[in-house]
Amino acid sequence: MGPRILFSAPDEHWPLWRPHLLAAFADAGLDVTLTNDPSGPWTFDYVVYQPGGPVRDFAPFERIKAVLSLWAGVESIVGDTSIVVPLCRMVDVGLTRGMAEWVTAHVLRYHMGIDGHILGQDGVWRNSVVPPLAPERTVGILGLGELGRATAAMLTSIGFRVVGWSRGPRELPGIETWSGAEGLSEVLGASEILVLLLPATPATENTLDARALAMLPRGARIINPGRGPLIDDEALLKALDNGHVGHATLDVFRQEPLPAEHPYWAHPMVTVTPHIASATRPETASMAIAENVRRGEAGLDFLNVVNRAESY
Structure with a gap:
């Protein structure tokens, strides 16, 4: 059975991201279970995260290997002491x-x-x-x-x-x-x-x-x-x-x-201008998420891991 991945973001993002994430995981050769339902947190391997979603506390996610942020900026989450695994910020070509x-x-x-x-x-x-x-x-x-x-x-x-x-x-x-x-x-x-x-x-x-x-x-x-x-x-x-x-x-x-x-x-x-200089685009950012999951499953170092001491 492949990795189980929780998509934790505001509800309106789920239908936009789901098809792109599934396509990116398939292209990366990953057979995943992807859901936006956080029930049963002990079963998840990765959390794809954006503020405003259902996850407020990461402590129940005892088996996750990484938290993968959909945002380049991580100031809203970097100080969260309930995250005891690598936190990866978004670096994406789009x-x-x-x-x-x-x-x-x-x-x-x-x-x-x-x-x-x-x-x-x-x-x-x-x-x-x-x-x-x-x-x-x-x-x-x-x-x-x-x-x-x-x-x-x-x-x-x-x-x-x-x-x-x-x-x-x-x-x-x-x-x-x-x-x-x-x-x-x-x-x-x-x-x-x-x-x-x-x-x-x-x-x-x-x-x-x-x-x-x-x-x-x-x-x-x-x-x-x-x-x-x-x-x-x-x-x-x-x-x-x-x-x-x-x-x-x-x-x-x-x-x-x-x-x-x-x-x-x-x-x-x-x-x-209303914070529109750039955006995380599902079409390209999904590939960055899939690559980090692929690396995690292969035992490789994650990309773009946040340095907690520097807050970035």
Whole structure:
């Protein structure tokens, strides 16, 4: 008998995911039992997990080999002490490409000055400012994990000068990489457009505080599809008000949905998008889940295991 797998996610996700998961398991040569019914927790070998599903406590799942998250971010679950097996975050080609495309679109929007033409439909012929070419524009990326690397590669392929920062040293072809406090200062100081793709951990909270914002070139643009707590909201609003930051496109927030009374909604120099920068797509993410189950059944190391000490 093959592995028994529990799909624990909000009910509406079950009919969307079930056929893709079954197809991916079959392609991986796995004969599985897949259900969204959590009764009899002692019988399951794996839990495929997304917040909002029926599982609140993993302690009854005494025989599971791993918890496989459907989300790239694991801050809502990483501190759960009832998980005593490997916790694997989602790394998926669809999610990764979706993020790179979304960021690239907004970088190009800023680079080309598109907002000025869309908002300036008032009969005035504005042709005095011609945007530079991509090699003349520096884009900074904070966070060089899977999403950051893919985004940097896409921007580099267009011709942008990309500088990147990560918590630990990394070497990436065609990209200037930095780490540490001094490296962060270098990247911030060079970034005409800054992209935040760090995880949400105690060490990354308020990475973009008043001091960091002051290091940016005046008029810099900020794009945050990473995590809301990366930004000190009050400090960003002040920097927008005094013109040091020219505009911010924010896809993630400390509270979601973003409350209607939040000042970001009404600020003329803020674009709010509703956490849509990228999504976990069942068509491709199911293959990542199936591969980890295959590895578990073969006695191999799981992929993308969360480091609990680093919260990511």
